[in-house]
Amino acid sequence: MEYPMRKIMVATLLAGSAVASPALAQDAGTTFTGPRVEAILGYDHTGAGSSVDNDNGNDDQSIDGLLYGVGAGYDFNLGSAVVGIEGEFTDSTAKSSRNPFTDQFGFGRVSQGRDLYVGARAGILASPNTLVYVKGGYTNTKLNVLAGDTDETTDTSFKLDGWRVGAGVERAFTPNMFGKVEYRYSKYDSAQIDFMDGATSSEFDIDTDRHQVVASVGWRF
The missing domain is CATH 1.20.5 (Single alpha-helices involved in coiled-coils or other helix-helix interfaces)
Structure with a gap:
């Protein structure tokens, strides 16, 4: 028996x-396929690029703050690899210090405004629920001009165009819920000024760098 x-x-x-x-x-x-949305939070640093040398001991050449925003994308799981497209809308608390008054890496006293990004990413599956990836694309950000030595923004702003590259790790907690940790570097090489009266300057060359370390939590549909 x-x-x-x-x-x-x-x-x-x-x-x-x-x-x-x-x-x-x-x-x-x-896992790692289909549409997704996410909330983004992290560290934001914007400053003068390598071709800008205004370090005379008085100029504050960077601003730092908290980055926050939302992202969305669509991924294709190819088996051992994943490719996708993505976009973001973020803002930041970074702004110039009020004292001493500085030229702020060539822009005057500014606060970091909204940032738009659209690009693509590609990665490999380190495990069935862990994705290691690189990314790149177009970014457009805004620097709001501050009024004097106050925290009040004016109606004049700089709009910066550039490109972004980055790398990160994404972990699927379930087939629908995921988390990410990511580093991104942005290089802005052209800008224009939107004046208070509605006029816009011609485009001019700049050299501005941006570094971000962010974490995201999101949902797949």
Whole structure:
């Protein structure tokens, strides 16, 4: 009686494994694919690029703050690799100090405004639920001119155009919920001024760098 019982138990386990294996394979295949949205939070640093040398001991050449915003994208799981497109809208608390009055890396006293990004990413699956990736694309940001030595923004602003590259790690907690940690570098090389009266300057060359370290939590549909 014992021997048949063992055969029944082994057969039951094998049947369960046969059912579970396709299910696990299906879960792995549906991870990192489809549309996604996410909330973004992290560290933001904007400053003078390598071609700007105004360090005379008095000029504050960078601003730092808290980056926050939202992102969205669409990914394609190719098996061992993932490719996708993505976009972001973020803002930042970074702004010039009020004392002493500084030229702020060539822009005067400013606060970091909204940032728009659109690009693509590609990565490899380090495990069924861990993606390591690189990214790149176009970025356009805004620097709001501050009034005198106050924190009040004026209606004059700089709009900066440039490109962004980065790298990160994404972890799928479930087939729908995920978290990311990411570093990004942005280089802005052209700008224009939007004046208070609605006029716009011609485009001119700049050299402004931006470094960000961010974490994201998101949901796939």
